[in-house]
Amino acid sequence: MDGNRVVVIGGGAVGLATAFFLSERGVKDVTVLEADYVASASSGLSVGIIETQYMKPLDIRLRVRAMEFFKRLERDHGLDVVRNGYLRLARDEASLLAAEKSVEIQKELGVTDATFLGPEEIAERIPQMRCDDILGGLFGPSDGYIDGHLYCTLLAEQLQERGIQVKVKHKVTGLVENGRGYTVVTDNDARFECDYLVNAAGSWIGEISALVGIETPVIAQRHQAAMVATNVDYGYLMPSVMDYVPHSGDTGLYFRHERDGMLVAGLHSEEVHEGTVNPDDYHRSADQEFLELLAAKLESRLPGFPDAGLGDGWAGLYPISPDGLPQVGPSVGHDRFITVGGAGGSGIQLSPVLGEVAASWILDGDARVLEGAEAMKPGRPSLSEDTVRSGAD
Numbered sequence: 001m002d003g004n005r006v007v008v009i010g011g012g013a014v015g016l017a018t019a020f021f022l023s024e025r026g027v028k029d030v031t032v033l034e035a036d037y038v039a040s041a042s043s044g045l046s047v048g049i050i051e052t053q054y055m056k057p058l059d060i061r062l063r064v065r066a067m068e069f070f071k072r073l074e075r076d077h078g079l080d081v082v083r084n085g086y087l088r089l090a091r092d093e094a095s096l097l098a099a100e101k102s103v104e105i106q107k108e109l110g111v112t113d114a115t116f117l118g119p120e121e122i123a124e125r126i127p128q129m130r131c132d133d134i135l136g137g138l139f140g141p142s143d144g145y146i147d148g149h150l151y152c153t154l155l156a157e158q159l160q161e162r163g164i165q166v167k168v169k170h171k172v173t174g175l176v177e178n179g180r181g182y183t184v185v186t187d188n189d190a191r192f193e194c195d196y197l198v199n200a201a202g203s204w205i206g207e208i209s210a211l212v213g214i215e216t217p218v219i220a221q222r223h224q225a226a227m228v229a230t231n232v233d234y235g236y237l238m239p240s241v242m243d244y245v246p247h248s249g250d251t252g253l254y255f256r257h258e259r260d261g262m263l264v265a266g267l268h269s270e271e272v273h274e275g276t277v278n279p280d281d282y283h284r285s286a287d288q289e290f291l292e293l294l295a296a297k298l299e300s301r302l303p304g305f306p307d308a309g310l311g312d313g314w315a316g317l318y319p320i321s322p323d324g325l326p327q328v329g330p331s332v333g334h335d336r337f338i339t340v341g342g343a344g345g346s347g348i349q350l351s352p353v354l355g356e357v358a359a360s361w362i363l364d365g366d367a368r369v370l371e372g373a374e375a376m377k378p379g380r381p382s383l384s385e386d387t388v389r390s391g392a393d
């Protein structure tokens with residue numbers, strides 16, 4: 001049994017997954033402090049897509065590892081994973097080659113069903129979709145989506161069963177570094193002593209770090225999504241579609257099945273836009289301008305749904321690192337202050353592996369649980385480079 005006392009700040013997907021892996025590795029004294037409620041911030045506003053269709057080896061490795069955990073929660077604890085498949089469209093030669101390479105890497109990692117589909121095969125699978133401008137797509141038949149809120153609730157229940165406290169309505173307002181670790185103070189005057197502090201505060205990571213004079217650049221980027229009533233029972237489980245190539249500098253359309261006659265759609269990017277907002281004060285509804293742009297993109301990609309209408313829309317935050325890669329590990333000069341987050345629009349799908357790596361930093365002193373995970377260490381030079389680009393949404 002491990003005698004470390006750990007306080008995790010943040011009851012979103014990333015903080016809860018970190019507490020889960022700490023408990024799994026024998027740490028008994030873990031407390032999660034959440035300012036509001038479990039999944040009350042980004043994790044409850046996500047579209048919940050989980051998949052492995054990425055291009056860079058580390059991006060793929062992280063997601064393959066995370067998928068193993070979702071599979072486990074599905075099997076052992078009834079997590080509802082809708083396996084509708086995930087298709088990333090390729091519109092140019094470079095994306096085509098990257099997709100083919102991704103299939104190879106995924107196969108090496110045991111994802112044997114990932115495959116490349118030509119335009120005709122795609123048209124057969126999704127007859128309503130316009131395919132005349134695409135060269136094909138990278139397809140993961142076992143990918144799917146989950147409900148971010150239910151996932152977090154399930155993790156919190158599992159933690160409570162293991163004797164780990166998830167204290168909601170405990171907003172951390174003060175941190176004092178003492179020789180062995182930290183004293184954590186909350187807005188209701190509670191105090192917690194710990195040997196390790198985990199900063200999993202999502203879009204507030206920078207605010208928490210600043211309490212002990214550490215600079216951790218995580219940008220709160222506003223993103224919107226909306227329900228789309230297709231008014232047609234399309235008679236098959238439509239795969240999620242992403243018309244965006246990671247790190248392309250573009251902002252792409254995505255949509256996924258919600259239920260018969262209903263899709264969820266949004267615009268996605270992994271670039272760091274200038275649209276930073278204050279996580280405590282941003283507009284939570286979808287803008288008219290966004291809805292119009294989304295409707296136009298949907299009409300162009302899905303002309304088979306002529307009567308499709310946009311329903312309710314909402315806005316949430318991507319907590320994103322300036323260089324687009326999550327941050328996991330100790331802060332420079334503060335070995336007991338572990339940051340975990342900055343996963344942008346992939347924080348649900350990456351949460352298990354980020355939690356596992358954060359636990360490894362505490363228990364092993366490095367990121368040995370996953371090859372290449374040291375690259376996510378906070379304080380790396382690329383976080384302070386001027387990587388901010390402009391874009392829509």
Ligand SMILES: Cc1cc2nc3c(=O)[nH]c(=O)nc-3n(C[C@H](O)[C@H](O)[C@H](O)COP(=O)(O)OP(=O)(O)OC[C@H]3O[C@@H](n4cnc5c(N)ncnc54)[C@H](O)[C@@H]3O)c2cc1C
Binds near residue numbers: 202
């Ligand atoms: C529209 C939209 C669609 C998305 N779709 C997807 C998707 O399909 N797939 C995917 O993988 N990801 C998706 N994401 C991204 C994903 O939601 C986030 O990356 C992820 O939820 C981040 O989780 P987190 O735990 O780091 O942050 P959060 O969920 O924001 O959790 C951080 C928590 O810290 C708490 N906190 C902050 N300050 C304090 C404090 N002082 N004291 C105590 N607690 C504090 C907050 O209240 C919050 O609950 C989407 C996001 C949006 C907005």
